[in-house]
Amino acid sequence: QLKSRVRFPLPIKAPGMKSAGASKAPLKKLKRPKQPKAGASTSKKISTKTGLKAKRGATTKKKISSRTTKNLTSKRGTTKTKDSGSNKTSEEKTSDEWKQWKAEIAAIKAKEENEAKEMERKLAIAAARKKKEEEEKKKDEELKAVQRAKDENGVRHCILKEINEFIHIVHTKDGKVPLILDHERKYSRFNEYQGVVPLLMKGYIVKVYVKKSITKEEAREEMRQKLVSALKFGSLLQIDMADAAPDLIKDFCGADTFPTDIVLTPGAMDEEKNLEKILRPEDYDEFQNFTPRGPFQVVVTSDFSLEEYAEFLADSIPLDKLSPVRILPQSSR
Secondary structure, three states: OOOOOOOOOOOOOOOOOOOHHHHOOOOOOOOOOOOOOOOOHHHHHHHHHHHHHHHHHHHHHHHHHHHHHHHHHHHHOOOOOEOOOOOOEHHHHHHHHHHHHHHHHHHHHHHHHHHHHHHHHHHHHHHHHHHHHHHHHHHHHHHHHHHHOOOOOOOEEEOHHHHHHHHHHHHHHHOOEEEEEOOOOHHHHHHOOOOOEEEEHHHHHHHHHHOOOOOHHHHHHHHHHHHHHHHHHOOEEEEEOOOOOOOOOOOOOOOOOOOHHHHOOOOOOOOHHHHHHHOOHHHOOOOOOOOOOOOOEEEEEEOOOOOOHHHHHOOOOOHHHEEEEEEOOHHHO
């Protein structure tokens, strides 16, 4: 077997090239810097530092000493040295400062006393106002209690803004329909914006008896439609008599159109047997149903005064089913 030997070629020297060993220049030795001897320069630095500290200490001592002496003299007030900028002694200055301080304290106390007096005054005004409001409220409650109760003629009295409360009282306590005596027609004007279904009975008198544009049967049919509308939408039905006396017992009454006796009986129109009598096929929905929205409510209004209503309405409407409520003018409140 032959063993292969690897031989690396020797570097070929080019003509004019120096050898690698000849090109190397001798390295220069670097000398370390000489260190100062111990205790030579450090002592100088220390001495300069201590000198600065000593100077600073001296100046601070001088400052402290001057401050303390000034404070002591100002507190004690025994020294009478004069300042360079003023002609007053330190004792006079302290007395002036003391007077100024007293004046400031007195001003603060006076201000606090004035503020306390002002607060007491405001509290007294608030208490008096509250007491007055309570007295007025008590008077109003007493007046309302008197108004809610019937007078010797069986009539209640109220102002316009309390009319809904009195209608509820008449429905619940008396079990009747309110007959609102509204001589100034305030309630009728108020109802124009409340979604009330009005029955203008004076207009039917003019149409039937004066103009003769419609018959009694047609008038009753119109009244039936308004009654059904009030039932369907849950609206209040207002039978407005105005200053007339239409006959709701005979002329404008019908068993299957406008049964006055049933209409003026609270809760009677909510019964199914009475409701079916006045309904027509067109009043039912597509599923042949008619559902009243809420309990039926009705009021009767008249322009006659408290002394006149019984005389004029006795033969035109059943007064035994009504409970009169008089609306007071605002001035009588």
